[in-house]
């Protein structure tokens with residue numbers, strides 16, 4: 001199946017919002033995604049497989065850091081490597097942009113996501129108690145300190 005990354009645009013918004021609603025307990029609004037379209041402060045990518053949007057991910061460039069803002073894969077397409085592919089593409093693009101490190105927050109109970117991030121070299125460095133307002137869950141703060149290997 002042919003796979004391609006596209007930058008988020010208006011035509012991809014409905015699919016992205018649907019994936020988000022199926023994936024996130026406190027989903028971003030459509031307008032939050034719309035604000036990412038064409039932003040020069042970061043990138044927001046949608047992965048299509050056989051022409052179908054299967055997942056998305058984005059980062060903000062904050063000084064020299066790539067802050068991963070959101071990533072999700074549609075439930076029916078999980079465990080097929082798409083999440084890893086999206087993260088790898090974000091890290092490659094961030095490194096090529098000259099960013100030197102990356103950080104993100106994740107719910108403490110989100111083991112699939114934590115395992116994905118750790119497999120890419122992220123380390124858990126802090127815990128923010130009761131960070132998520134919907135269920136008072138703690139957030140883990142992860143850092144990937146060196147994006148140099150992602151430049152090539």
Ligand SMILES: CC(C)(COP(=O)(O)OP(=O)(O)OC[C@H]1O[C@@H](n2cnc3c(N)ncnc32)[C@H](O)[C@@H]1OP(=O)(O)O)[C@@H](O)C(=O)NCCC(=O)NCCS
Nearest residue numbers: 023071072073078079080081082083084106112113115116
């Ligand atoms: C996290 C998420 C993006 C992973 O996407 P995915 O396409 O299923 O992930 P991949 O198939 O690329 O898996 C990559 C690695 O992640 C880990 N992983 C993914 N799903 C897992 C699960 N259910 N249990 C344990 N580890 C898991 C594994 O280490 C896996 O590597 P492996 O297949 O070699 O074991 C997906 O589960 C998702 O959309 N979750 C809901 C949204 C979310 O939690 N986003 C993160 C917010 S911080």
